[in-house]
Amino acid sequence: MDAVDPIVLARIQFAANITFHILFPTISIGLGWFLLFFKMRFVATKNAFWMDAYQFWIKIFALTFALGVVSGITMSFQFGTNWPGFMNTVGNIAGPLLAYEVLTAFFLEATMLGIMLFGRGRVSEAVHTGATFLVAAGTTASAFWILALNSWMHTPAGFEMIDGKAHVTNWLAVIFNPSFPYRITHMLLASGLTVAFLLAGISAYRWLKKDQSQEVMTTIRAALLVAATLIPIQIIVGDLHGLNTLKHQPAKIAAMEGIWETQQGAPAVLIALPDAKTQSNQFEIAIPKLASFYLTHDWQGEIKGIKSFPDQHPPVAPVFFAFRLMVGVGLLMLAVSWFVAWQIYRKKNLTHVTAKMLLAMTFSGWLALIAGWYVTEIGRQPWLVYNVLTTAQAASQVPASHIALTLGLYLSLYAVLLIAYVSVIFHLAKKATQKNLPAEQILEQTLPEVRHV
Amino acid sequence: MSEFGIDLLSQAGWLPLVFALVMALAILAYVILDGYDLGVGILLRQAENLSQKDTMIASISPFWDANETWLVLGIGILLVAFPLAHGVILGALYLPVALMLIALTLRGVAFDFRVKAKAHHQPLWDQVFYVGSLLASWSQGFMLGQFITGFREATSSYLFSALIGFSLIAGYRLLAAGWLIMKTEGALQLKAVTWAKNSLWLTAAGVLAISLATPWVSSRIFDKWFSFPNVLMLLPIPAMTLVLFGVIARSLARLPVRFAQKNQYGASVPFTCTVGIFLLSFYGLAYSIFPWLVIDRMTIWQAASAPEALLVIFYGVAIVLPVIIGYTVFAYRVFWGKATKLSY
Numbered sequence: 001m002d003a004v005d006p007i008v009l010a011r012i013q014f015a016a017n018i019t020f021h022i023l024f025p026t027i028s029i030g031l032g033w034f035l036l037f038f039k040m041r042f043v044a045t046k047n048a049f050w051m052d053a054y055q056f057w058i059k060i061f062a063l064t065f066a067l068g069v070v071s072g073i074t075m076s077f078q079f080g081t082n083w084p085g086f087m088n089t090v091g092n093i094a095g096p097l098l099a100y101e102v103l104t105a106f107f108l109e110a111t112m113l114g115i116m117l118f119g120r121g122r123v124s125e126a127v128h129t130g131a132t133f134l135v136a137a138g139t140t141a142s143a144f145w146i147l148a149l150n151s152w153m154h155t156p157a158g159f160e161m162i163d164g165k166a167h168v169t170n171w172l173a174v175i176f177n178p179s180f181p182y183r184i185t186h187m188l189l190a191s192g193l194t195v196a197f198l199l200a201g202i203s204a205y206r207w208l209k210k211d212q213s214q215e216v217m218t219t220i221r222a223a224l225l226v227a228a229t230l231i232p233i234q235i236i237v238g239d240l241h242g243l244n245t246l247k248h249q250p251a252k253i254a255a256m257e258g259i260w261e262t263q264q265g266a267p268a269v270l271i272a273l274p275d276a277k278t279q280s281n282q283f284e285i286a287i288p289k290l291a292s293f294y295l296t297h298d299w300q301g302e303i304k305g306i307k308s309f310p311d312q313h314p315p316v317a318p319v320f321f322a323f324r325l326m327v328g329v330g331l332l333m334l335a336v337s338w339f340v341a342w343q344i345y346r347k348k349n350l351t352h353v354t355a356k357m358l359l360a361m362t363f364s365g366w367l368a369l370i371a372g373w374y375v376t377e378i379g380r381q382p383w384l385v386y387n388v389l390t391t392a393q394a395a396s397q398v399p400a401s402h403i404a405l406t407l408g409l410y411l412s413l414y415a416v417l418l419i420a421y422v423s424v425i426f427h428l429a430k431k432a433t434q435k436n437l438p439a440e441q442i443l444e445q446t447l448p449e450v451r452h453v
Numbered sequence: 454m455s456e457f458g459i460d461l462l463s464q465a466g467w468l469p470l471v472f473a474l475v476m477a478l479a480i481l482a483y484v485i486l487d488g489y490d491l492g493v494g495i496l497l498r499q500a501e502n503l504s505q506k507d508t509m510i511a512s513i514s515p516f517w518d519a520n521e522t523w524l525v526l527g528i529g530i531l532l533v534a535f536p537l538a539h540g541v542i543l544g545a546l547y548l549p550v551a552l553m554l555i556a557l558t559l560r561g562v563a564f565d566f567r568v569k570a571k572a573h574h575q576p577l578w579d580q581v582f583y584v585g586s587l588l589a590s591w592s593q594g595f596m597l598g599q600f601i602t603g604f605r606e607a608t609s610s611y612l613f614s615a616l617i618g619f620s621l622i623a624g625y626r627l628l629a630a631g632w633l634i635m636k637t638e639g640a641l642q643l644k645a646v647t648w649a650k651n652s653l654w655l656t657a658a659g660v661l662a663i664s665l666a667t668p669w670v671s672s673r674i675f676d677k678w679f680s681f682p683n684v685l686m687l688l689p690i691p692a693m694t695l696v697l698f699g700v701i702a703r704s705l706a707r708l709p710v711r712f713a714q715k716n717q718y719g720a721s722v723p724f725t726c727t728v729g730i731f732l733l734s735f736y737g738l739a740y741s742i743f744p745w746l747v748i749d750r751m752t753i754w755q756a757a758s759a760p761e762a763l764l765v766i767f768y769g770v771a772i773v774l775p776v777i778i779g780y781t782v783f784a785y786r787v788f789w790g791k792a793t794k795l796s797y
Contacts, residue, residue: 063565069518070561074554076525080532081547084540087532092762095533099766102522102529103773110522111777111784114515118795122787167759396540398547406551413555417562424569 006400007392010082013407015377017074019370020414024068026369029143029188030195031061032136037222039132043125052215056432057199060425062117067421069110074410083384085394090166090385093159093174094149101145109138140188147187151180153385154376155248166388178248182241183376189234190372192226193333194365199223200340201362202429204355211433212349220358224344227337235330239294245379246295249386251309252379255319257291258284259305265289266303271324274316279307314381322374329368336361363422457744459754468767469757472534473744475770476527481735483523484593485628485728490517492629494560494586495622496648497579505641506579510564512636512792517564519781521557534763538746538756545604546596553592560585587622594621594659601667601738603748613666620659624731627652631701631724634708636792642720643709649723650705656727657698660734664691667741671749674741687740694733697726 035057042050079098080087087094115123115131123131158173159166168174200223203216246253254260258269260279268290272281292301306313340354350358384391460466490513500506531539543550563582567575598614630649634642668675678687704722711718744752757763 059569063562063569065518066561066565069521070558073521073525073557076528076532077543077550077554080536080539081543081550084536084544087536087539091533091536092759095536095758095762096765096769099529099533100769102526103769103777106525107519107522107773107777108780110518111780113518114784115787118515119787165759168761168765171765396544398544402547406548409551409555413558417558420562420566420570424566427571428569 004400004404006398006403007395009400009403009407010395010398011391013403013410014078014082016407016411016414017071017078019373020418021068021071021075022369022373023366023418024064024071025139025142026191026194026365027064027198028061028068029136029139030191030193031057031064031198032132032139033192034195034199034222035061036129036132036136039129043129047214049213049215049218052213052436053219056215056428057219058117059428060202062113063421063424065109065113067417072106081398082396083391083394084396085389086384089164089389089394093152093166093168097145097149097152097175101142105138105142105145109135109142112138143187143191144184147184148175148177148180151183152177154183154380155179156385156388161388166385179241179244182237182244185237186234186241186372189230189237190365190369192230193234194369196223196227196230196337197333197358197361197365198363200227200358201360202425204350204358205362205426206429206433206436207350208352208355208359209430209433211436213436215436217349220350221344224337224341227333228341231330231334231337235334238330243295245376249379250304251306251313252319252376253295254304254306254309255314255316255379256323256375257295257303258316258320259291259303260307261305262302262308263305264292264300264302266291266295266301268294269320272320274320276316312382314379319375319379322371322378326368326371326375329364329371333361333364333368457752457754464760464764465754465757468760468763469534469753470744471767472530472757472763473746473753475774476530476534477735477739479523479527479530481732483520483527484735485731486516486520486523488625488731489513489628489632489724490520491560491586491590492625492627493632494582495590495626496629496633496645497586498583499644499648501640501644505644507794508637508641508792509633510567511795512633514564514795515784515788517561519784521561533766534758535746535753535756536758538751538753541747541751542600542604546599549592549595549599553589553596556585556588556592558585560589590622590625591618594618597621597663601663601748602670603750613662616662617659620655620662623652623655624659624727627656627701628724628727628731631727635721635724638717638791642712646705646708646712649701653698653701653705656730660694660730663734664737667738673749677741687737690733690737690740694730697729697733701726 035054038050038054038057041047042054076098079094112131112134115128116135119131120128152174155178156166157177158170159168161167199219203219203223206216207220242253242256257266258272258274258281259266260281265288267286267288269281269284269286272284272286274281289299292303293299295301295303306316336357340350340358343354344350380386382390382392384394461470493509493513497506497509500509528539531542560582563578563585567578567582570578595614595618598617599610601617602610602613627649630645630652633645634649637645668678677683701723704719704726708719708723712720742748744754746753746756
């Protein structure tokens with residue numbers, strides 16, 4: 001066991017937990033607002049299909065929220081168990097931000113969730129809508145605090161170091177640190193997009209199962225409208241976020257772009273195989289001077305290469321590929337949402353092809369999200385807090401064997417839960433579909449299964 | 454706190470004290486609130502039929518998310534206000550903490566999966582819910598035992614901790630049985646009376662074991678309890694605990710007769726008294742340990758963060774905690790009375 005570096009294990013374990021965790025808040029943030037929208041449309045129009053949509057998606061919301069809570073509890077322990085040096089060095093900043101997240105957001109959403117889920121009929125319609133609003137607001141407030149801390153780790157500001165510990169000089173500068181406005185916008189848009197494609201995808205699945213009720217069609221239209229609106233904004237915000245990163249973390253940009261040598265008129269590398277040993281790209285396909293142009297808005301602008309950050313740059317390959325995956329999925333989202341929206345506008349309905357496209361994109365948000373987080377978090381290495389604390393300095397003394405054991409348990413648990421989560425969503429969709437179909441059709445659909453028995 | 458050379462009028466003196474208090478409150482709230490819903494999970498397997506299981510789950514569904522949040526607050530305060538102790542305590546408890554987290558995860562998701570997954574998977578998720586609740590409770594008791602024995606790496610201390618684990622299972626079971634007596638009717642309510650009776654004595658044994666063991670871990674704790682006149686002034690704590698156990702036993706004997714006459718009078722007595730026992734035990738334990746966070750090794754002042762960071766959180770806690778308590782009470786009032794079938 002001693003052959004394995006405990007720091008590497010601790011990082012894999014933390015990364016596994018935080019990757020698993022982020023999947024669920026990403027959905028609950030966006031879905032909370034969608035539910036509020038469904039609820040308010042129902043109150044305003046009294047059309048039953050809005051309530052149907054609300055009642056279908058609230059089940060998935062409850063499930064998602066539960067997974068977010070339990071994986072969030074794990075996170076709150078692992079801050080300390082995996083990275084004691086983090087709290088010892090920057091606890092004066094991280095502590096209050098985390099505390100405010102629990103106090104102002106976590107309790108609010110968890111308590112109001114009970115009323116939102118089960119309180120209809122026990123409280124007035126207005127109080128119930130209020131609880132739905134508070135849950136959505138709580139999830140968003142949660143994101144605010146967590147991203148304030150995360151952004152501060154990338155672009156620390158508003159503090160001074162005294163005897164190796166960070167002390168706050170200006171809280172507003174800590175919270176609204178240079179990368180925070182970009183990161184929170186990017187993340188909230190990502191949440192909206194993830195949920196929009198989830199809604200569209202699951203509704204397309206129901207449509208393919210012959211459920212073309214008003215509930216399904218309305219959900220698809222609302223989700224596509226959100227997706228098609230948000231994705232161009234997201235691409236612009238992502239670009240601005242990149243420029244902000246260039247200013248504060250040039251080594252990350254060099255890794256994202258796969259640029260090894262500092263140069264003027266740097267090419268945009270479309271695809272390549274970055275090789276850490278030779279410090280160069282193999283099989284590179286690139287467009288000359290383009291990277292300089294979009295990063296500096298000057299065809300001859302200078303871009304710092306990875307080699308100019310010796311021992312201070314992240315591993316290039318994972319950042320390089322994760323960035324391409326994120327951008328690729330983003331462009332796919334743009335193409336699919338606009339194409340399907342245009343088709344629906346023309347034909348007033350989905351077609352078999354467009355429904356299949358939406359279904360294929362159901363969890364595309366997750367893919368882009370995880371890839372994006374890997375870009376920014378791996379891209380921050382070897383720093384935990386940029387230019388303040390390295391990841392290695394923060395690691396704990398827990399023996400590698402303990403970490404390996406628990407890592408194995410967590411990984412198998414998460415694999416099982418992820419499969420269960422996705423299959424239960426599709427199962428719920430199937431159940432909802434059967435409720436909406438006339439009886440003969442259900443019989444028709446279930447007959448082949450009966451024959452197998 | 455002259456004994457520890459602390460000036461309670463300075464920020465570095467009173468802030469750690471306040472946070473120790475808030476942390477204790479959060480942990481106490483967690484133990485009682487999540488205690489009853491963990492206990493319901495432990496009892497789930499003994500329900501007679503699916504309808505009873507559904508009622509049991511319905512009685513805790515609106516609350517469990519928020520109940521677990523108190524654990525995050527408790528651990529959060531340990532992390533942000535006492536980072537040094539957080540490292541020592543969670544480092545020593547690394548494996549039982551991991552066990553608890555996995556168990557809490559399993560039971561948390563089983564809640565939702567049991568009603569949403571395919572019907573033939575429901576027994577499986579019920580089983581997961583039971584096992585998760587059981588393991589989470591046991592590991593919490595084990596951690597308490599380790600904490601009391603000062604994280605000594607000795608077989609006797611592990612055995613003691615394992616025993617406390619089983620006592621806490623009994624304690625949560627008692628709490629849950631009391632909760633169900635209060636929140637249900639009919640056959641399930643009578644069943645809950647039996648469950649409460651079964652749990653009562655093991656709970657008492659656990660309280661006794663902790664009360665006897667703690668003074669022997671540290672001579673300092675021994676002196677705090679048994680020196681004169683402390684011993685007289687502290688006598689009400691064990692005496693009241695004993696009385697509460699007596700009241701519960703008597704109530705459990707009488708309730709079935711009343712329930713048969715459609716009389717619900719006193720249905721909340723077992724739960725209320727069990728909460729009383731938890732409060733007294735917690736108070737006794739806190740009295741023993743204070744002001745140590747790691748017994749005889751680290752005090753709350755040694756472990757505390759910088760006063761300026763604590764002050765920032767203090768303002769938040771002072772404003773927000775009353776609001777949290779307010780809307781928690783509101784949520785409990787919304788679902789007041791006997792549990793009914795719940796659906797979205």
